[in-house]
Amino acid sequence: xxxxxxxxxxxxxxxxxxxxxxxxxDDKSLSKKYILSMFPFPSGRLHMGHVRNYAISDSIARYxxxxxxxxxxxxxxDAFGMPAExxxxxxxxxxxxxTYENIEYMSKELKSLGFSFSKNRExxxxxxxxxxxxxxxxxxxxxxxxxxxxxxxxNWCPHDLTVLANEQLEDGCCWRCGTQVVQxxxxxxxxxxxxxxxxxxxxxxxxxxxxxxxxxxxxxxxIGKSIGLNFSFSLSDESIKQLDDEIKSxxxxxxxxxxxxxxxxxxxxxxxxxxxxxxxxxxxxDAKEIESMANMTERERSQAPKEGYKLGIEAIHPLTGEKVPxxxxxxxxxxYGGGAVMSVPxxxxxxxxxxxxxxxxxxxxxEGDISNGAYxxxxxxxxxxxxxxxDNVEAKAxxxxxxxxxxxxxxxxNFKLRNWGVSRQRYWGAPIPFVHxxxxxxxxxxxxxxxxxxxxxxxxxxxGNPLExxxxxxxxxxxxxxxxxxxxxxxxxxxxxxSWYQFRYAVNPxxxxxxxxxxxxxxxxxxxxxxxxxxxHAILHLLYARFFTKVLRDxxxxxxxxxxxxxxxxxxxxxxxxxxxxxxxxxxxxDEIIKKYGADTARLFILFASPPQKELEWNxxxxxxxxxxxxxxxDRATSKVTQPRLEKIEHSKLxxxxxxxxxxxxxxxxxxxxxxxxxxxxxxxxxSCMEALNALDKQESGEVWSEGMYIILHLLEPIIPHLSHxxxxxxxxxxxxxxxxxxxxxxxxxESITMAISINGKHRINMEISPTASKEVxxxxxxxxxxxxxxxxxxxxxxxxxxxxxxxxxx
RNA sequence: GCGGAUGUGGUGAAAUUGGUAUACACGCUAGACUUAGGAUCUAGUGCCUACGGUGUGGAGGUUCGAGUCCUCUCAUCCGCACCA
Numbered sequence: 001x002x003x004x005x006x007x008x009x010x011x012x013x014x015x016x017x018x019x020x021x022x023x024x025x026d027d028k029s030l031s032k033k034y035i036l037s038m039f040p041f042p043s044g045r046l047h048m049g050h051v052r053n054y055a056i057s058d059s060i061a062r063y064x065x066x067x068x069x070x071x072x073x074x075x076x077x078d079a080f081g082m083p084a085e086x087x088x089x090x091x092x093x094x095x096x097x098x099t100y101e102n103i104e105y106m107s108k109e110l111k112s113l114g115f116s117f118s119k120n121r122e123x124x125x126x127x128x129x130x131x132x133x134x135x136x137x138x139x140x141x142x143x144x145x146x147x148x149x150x151x152x153x154x155n156w157c158p159h160d161l162t163v164l165a166n167e168q169l170e171d172g173c174c175w176r177c178g179t180q181v182v183q184x185x186x187x188x189x190x191x192x193x194x195x196x197x198x199x200x201x202x203x204x205x206x207x208x209x210x211x212x213x214x215x216x217x218x219x220x221x222x223i224g225k226s227i228g229l230n231f232s233f234s235l236s237d238e239s240i241k242q243l244d245d246e247i248k249s250x251x252x253x254x255x256x257x258x259x260x261x262x263x264x265x266x267x268x269x270x271x272x273x274x275x276x277x278x279x280x281x282x283x284x285x286d287a288k289e290i291e292s293m294a295n296m297t298e299r300e301r302s303q304a305p306k307e308g309y310k311l312g313i314e315a316i317h318p319l320t321g322e323k324v325p326x327x328x329x330x331x332x333x334x335x336y337g338g339g340a341v342m343s344v345p346x347x348x349x350x351x352x353x354x355x356x357x358x359x360x361x362x363x364x365x366x367e368g369d370i371s372n373g374a375y376x377x378x379x380x381x382x383x384x385x386x387x388x389x390x391d392n393v394e395a396k397a398x399x400x401x402x403x404x405x406x407x408x409x410x411x412x413x414n415f416k417l418r419n420w421g422v423s424r425q426r427y428w429g430a431p432i433p434f435v436h437x438x439x440x441x442x443x444x445x446x447x448x449x450x451x452x453x454x455x456x457x458x459x460x461x462x463x464g465n466p467l468e469x470x471x472x473x474x475x476x477x478x479x480x481x482x483x484x485x486x487x488x489x490x491x492x493x494x495x496x497x498x499s500w501y502q503f504r505y506a507v508n509p510x511x512x513x514x515x516x517x518x519x520x521x522x523x524x525x526x527x528x529x530x531x532x533x534x535x536x537h538a539i540l541h542l543l544y545a546r547f548f549t550k551v552l553r554d555x556x557x558x559x560x561x562x563x564x565x566x567x568x569x570x571x572x573x574x575x576x577x578x579x580x581x582x583x584x585x586x587x588x589x590x591d592e593i594i595k596k597y598g599a600d601t602a603r604l605f606i607l608f609a610s611p612p613q614k615e616l617e618w619n620x621x622x623x624x625x626x627x628x629x630x631x632x633x634x635d636r637a638t639s640k641v642t643q644p645r646l647e648k649i650e651h652s653k654l655x656x657x658x659x660x661x662x663x664x665x666x667x668x669x670x671x672x673x674x675x676x677x678x679x680x681x682x683x684x685x686x687x688s689c690m691e692a693l694n695a696l697d698k699q700e701s702g703e704v705w706s707e708g709m710y711i712i713l714h715l716l717e718p719i720i721p722h723l724s725h726x727x728x729x730x731x732x733x734x735x736x737x738x739x740x741x742x743x744x745x746x747x748x749x750x751e752s753i754t755m756a757i758s759i760n761g762k763h764r765i766n767m768e769i770s771p772t773a774s775k776e777v778x779x780x781x782x783x784x785x786x787x788x789x790x791x792x793x794x795x796x797x798x799x800x801x802x803x804x805x806x807x808x809x810x811x
Numbered sequence: 812g813c814g815g816a817u818g819u820g821g822u823g824a825a826a827u828u829g830g831u832a833u834a835c836a837c838g839c840u841a842g843a844c845u846u847a848g849g850a851u852c853u854a855g856u857g858c859c860u861a862c863g864g865u866g867u868g869g870a871g872g873u874u875c876g877a878g879u880c881c882u883c884u885c886a887u888c889c890g891c892a893c894c895a
Contacts, residue, residue: 214815218890221814226894254895267895302893331893341895349812350893416894538890608836609823615888617823622837624849629836631850671827684825687835694835756831761876763831799875804830809875 003634005598009722013111022065022073022116026508028524030070035061036502036564038533038541039076042102042124043083046109048573048580048606048618049534051590055603055719056570056612056680057532058115062718063676065116067740072525074505075110075117077103079126081494084428088460095428096456099126109590113599114721120509125497126428130504132451133516134496135433139444140555142434146192149442152421153271153334155297156184161464162425163188182295188423189432189490193547197223197415200546203562211567212613215538222539224416228255229400231409233266233315233342236323242313243277250274250315253337253414257403258396261384262344262365264355265325266315267308270294271334274326278311293330301330306354318408319385329354337414349374366392420544422493427458427466429491437478437485446479452487465489498541499548502528502563517557531564532612538569568680571615573606580618588618600720601627607682607719629690630723633712636693637727640705646732649703651746657699662747664688664695665708670743672715682719689715710736756805757782759789763805775800782806 016022024032037057040050054075061073077099084095091098103124110117123130141147155164159179163186173180193200201223204216232249240248250273252266268275270293278284279291286309293307308329315324331350332341345355346364352374355362365383368375381387387395403409423432431452433445445452455473458466467473467489478485500517506525507518533541542564549563572579575586593602605626610616651659668688675685689712696708709727714736717724728734752768755778767785769778778800783790790810797809 212815214890217815221891224891224894228895252895256895306893331895333894336894343895348895350895353893414894416891535889611824614817614824619823619837621849622823625837635851681825683823684835687825690835754831758831758876761830761874766831797875799830801830801876805876807830807875 003631003723005600005630005722006595008726009112009114009599012722012725013114016114016116017111017119020119022061022071023118023120024072025070027070028520031068032072032525033061033064033069033530034072034506034525034528035064035530036072036074036505036528036532038531038537039078039498039501040106041081041083042077042079042099042106044102044105046106046113046590048588048590049570051113051602052570052573052606052612052616053532053534054110054113054115055606056568056682057530058117058603058721059607059682059718060530060532060676060680061116062721063672066714066717066737072121072505073116073118074121074123075115076121076123076501076505077106077125078494078498078501079103079124080429080491080497082426082428085426085460085462088428089462094456095460096126099124099428112594113590113603116721118505121505123501123504125430125494125501128451128453129512130497131430131453133504134430134492134500135445135450135452136447136516137500137552137555137557138492138496139433139447141191141551142444144555146195146551147422148190148192149187150190150419151185151187152190153183154186154188154421155181156186157181160462163423181297183297188421189434189492191420191422191547191551193420193543194415194417196547196550197225197417198413199550199561200417200543201225203546206562207567210565212535212569215535215542215567215569218538219543222417222543225413226255226415227411227413228253229257229260229403229409230338230412231318231403233318233324236314236316239313239315239326242281242283243274244281247274247277250340251338252340252342253412254342256344256347256396257399258381258387258392259344259347259365260319260342260399261381261387262346262363263317263324263342264345264361264363265327265343267327267329267332267341267343267351267354268311269332269334269339270328270330272328272332272339274313275311275328278313284309284311290328293328296330298333298335304330306331306350306357308354308358310358318403325360327354327358335418336416345374346370347374347376349376420493420495420547422496423490424493425465425468425489426491427454427460429494430497431467432488432490432492434488435476435478435485436488437481437483439483440478440480440485442488443478443480443485449479467491495540495544499544500552502526502531502545503552503558517552519557519559522558522560526558526560527563527565530566530568532568532570534572535569542567568612570612571610573616573618575618577617593623597623597627598630598722600723601630604630604686604720608686609683611681611683613680629693630720633693633716634723634727636696636705637709637713637731640696640702641709641731642702643706646706646710647703649707651744654701654704655699657695658701658704659747659750661692661695661699661701661704661708663750664692665711666743666747668692668715669711669741676718685715686719706731711741713737714741753803755782755803757786758805758807759786760809761807764789771803778806782808 035057037053061071065071079099084099087093087098088095138147157164157174157179159177160174164181204219207216230253232251234249270290279287290309308327311326311328313326315326317324343351345351345362347366364370365381367379367382368377378392381390381392381395400411433452435443437443455470458470460466474487476485476487503517503522506521508521511518545563552558578584578586580587605623608626609622671685671688675681692712696705710732713724713728717737728737750771753771754766755769756763757765765786767781769781779798793810796811799807
């Protein structure tokens, strides 16, 4: 009988299902491993990226399970989100129906790949039970001030009547209807991630060597800490008068306090209160231009050339008392450092460009060449009163000290990281559990009333928020005073759900009704020993999940600082050198591959073709090759293993080929620990197993075949579980899959070894020699073997590297 | 511009961390068997002017010895991008 993957695979999948083989034990005295892959969005079908992700995590999970660990390897679905609403608009399908149908289909696909997920812990984040606990955390966060409401500028589509995220803009237009997006002030809910910025940055050092350095660098960059001076400019008396005595000063932040004497003007963002006030009063002749500037998104502004408008307002330099003109400029960010900057054109490239364009004065305060542009290097200060001659690095500290002494400014740390806006004007998300009361204001729901669930009877048109338009859903009672009130119609960003799912999986599903995050369960299972997912989540998801962990820790739910101990970011799956995508028509459907070759072939190919961190180029004929190997493995297991009973092999009595075969088998075994526990280079382990099978093929001993197959099937079980279980069951009653196999050192001892002989570092010839030969014997033999290169030459040096080579240096 | 990687046969990739470069696989070539097939098996396969020479993007350096360490350089990919 030949290899029939579909029969074998469905047989074992059913056995595993029936036995609940992948449910972790409740016994907390066992050593545990928590292996987690990023959960999928239920888009409808699995793609190869998913298969790769889960093939990796499954191999690691199965490896540890086989080593006797209590393994948690869960899966779920990141089930809220816009695509469900888009499907509703396009196909008139209810998002809930669409989502659950997709989950059902994808669960079947996951099963057909033989992944060893815990079924009892499978979750969908759109489940009201999940929402319930999430809403509770959000209310707790509100109580401690981590969640707050704020009026900020957002991207607003005037046609679809909704807020859009930055990544939903295409050239400043709505990605769906093409309408020009405008900036609009809106109330929204924010999570104070900036409060945790320092800790999020500091703790990156805990992850060094355990997370890819690239991810650490990206997060570091994203948080963007900078230390400088914060101080305020007073306005001149006339200017204050112009502003109706309402504004008398404004704050700026600088990292270059050393250049403060070089300030020749100040630049304000178009959103700055001074600019707004002037606009309101109609004092600006360039009002139209400034307003259109304010309507541009940050991204658009960054692409536009530098532009500015003189405001006719003057500030007073805090040290020199000189008058400094104020400008409104498009390159000043409203959301950073107070939306105002002191401009030092002599020592800042942007200020130089701006000053040159508008012919503003340039005042040099650090020695250096400013003939062709700003000088941003270091040097001694000039034109800086008492600081003249001081090195600029030193001056920076001294000037900050001076400001603090005079109480006109202070050292300040700023972050590029912005607070996390979690409001979405969407239907298919977790409702933000708050109520608007005329008397009490914004009030959190009573915990007993959770979860606040979505109404099913909604019309989803893509315009506006269906919750807002629902006739009755909004109506509620104020949790505080009991009067009629209005429910919040914003729902939460889907990144909120994926920020705490790693804790939810750890909770015993028997208690899912009673508790959101069980302290003891989390204490046992967390941190995640190995997290696996795509690099595309390097910042957002991984930063949010780290942030949530710290917040939940401070709220007393968990006791760890970092959720993911180790992170593996897998490379993309490519076809014809490009990322697989429907629009390019270069996709490979996992279902088709399973149908044609079986899940084991798909898994083997994916892990063999490339190390997991690298990109994987899909190659149809290489898939055939993987299939061929499995057929061969099946054939040899059924035809060569004639005496399945394992007996102690007397190694010394074996022939050379038999010894070599054993050696190859044990080499593979030796390699496996490093592969599964640290390097994850499954490709090399598979190659070693192939080498072992090749070596076994060159000998005929039944006992060597038996032992070899026993070990190879053991090693490959995490990668090709179905075939491995089937054959192991038939040949060894599955005994080779239940324990760790010890390495026999004897097989590595050789009667003779091959040593290379080099002349002046160049490899010339090999020799066979006893491994116990003395240095003298080795050299003697080598000299005679290599005699033709040594004739008439003078020996300068003789180097012997034991077991490896001899190098003769001659002249 | 800043930050992070990566460069090895026709292709995907190995190399026990300074010690015989190209394991394993794909592809290709030739052959065997054959119910003529995209099956299986055997042999070969870095390049060149082939008893020799040369070869890990390029140029130097350290060393008895470098894919591996150091310096410079080129190319590609990814992330961030007016953060004052």
